[in-house]
Amino acid sequence: MATRYGQGYGEWVGPALQGARGWTHRLPAALRAPVEGRSWKEFCYLLLSLPIGIMMFTYSVTMLSLGAGLLVTFVGIPLLAAALAGCRGFGALERVRARALLGLEVADPEPVPVRRGGPMGWVWAVLKSGTSWRHMLYTVVQFPWATFSFCVGVSLWATGWALLTYPLWFWVFPVYAGQGGIQLYGDGTHHIYLDNPFEITVTALVGLLFTLATPWIVRGLTTVDRLLVLGLLGPSRLATRVVELESDRGVVVDTAAADLRRIERDLHDGAQARLVALAMDLGLAKEKLAEDPQAAARMVGEAHGEVKTALQELRDLARGIHPAVLTDRGLDAALSAVASRCTVPVQVDVDLPSRPAPAIEGIAYFTVSELLQNVSKHARASRASVDVWRVDDRLLLQVSDDGVGGADASGGSGLAGLAGRLDAVDGILVVDSPAGGPTRITAELPWRSV
Structure with missing residues (x-):
């Protein structure tokens, strides 16, 4: 089992x-399509579309006409709201049907934004909701299309299978109908029947052609249904964009908070600790200055070394926040500096007509910096390359290496976090890293001029 x-x-x-x-x-896809589960599901979708379309069309037209006709009175307004609410219910049913039979995942639209309490607040919210009116438009538009697709789909499906199986049931005509077979032509003196073996075979072959072509025609018909469901029953583009921006804002806030925690930790554990130790050493040297000048001088020398180390740590920390070379000389020089610190030879090629906006430039710099750190730590490569170029209104970065491959952007890896930060500014991260290498990671950012 x-x-x-x-x-x-x-x-x-x-x-x-x-x-x-x-x-x-x-079997080839063209031959197995008539017996695939997907084809039968799509045909079942067409069969159900007509009765459901009749029900939705009747409801929406009746309620809309009744509500519009009674607008001269107060009763028409809540009737229109009830009509729209019912259409939203039909929309939920259609999304479930599309998910089950077409494999189409459509997110639920935004709920009705009720800003004032009470029944009238709900009525006005429904009437002002563009999503509700799109649902009503679907119930009106879907009916004629459902009628057309039902007629075409059922006619082709029935004709194809009937002709294909004609050799199995043509005996019905001479036994029960008193004629040789399917009648192609007939008048008072002439009759043409499909009754000899050759004609029966040709009929079956024609049925085979119909049977093979029908699933693809049905697939084309249901493609229109997919577009209708996606366009009219899903969330609006504006609402989807708002959700994306809210998610991206959360990513940006979390990233900024993580960066602040990292800076605080580096300052506390690095430069601050060294400066505290330096202050203590200088205090001891001051006490010993009178009684043991040589020991005091030795301690001052050690403190001088600690000052140099603290300054280097502060420079590294400042470079991690925003490197001065990036501000002064741009991506080419900044990425060359990063590449020089990589443990493998890195070739840098930056081909940009001008400098992008500082924010985009900074994101590009830190993206390449993190990817080169991954090359140093995990790739086991002998060489790497960094390419930066512009295509239309997009900035593209590509970091390649000849290492062992196997980089994965899923789960909780660093690449997943990098992809999230890029997504916050409408960027994209594409990872191509088969086992055994080579690895090619491409980042795409929006181009924004200075």
């Missing part, structure tokens, strides 16, 4: 069914 997971998870697959599926998957 085998259990497979995914679509249809938890479904028991016996040995016979496994063999049948293996056999069908060895």
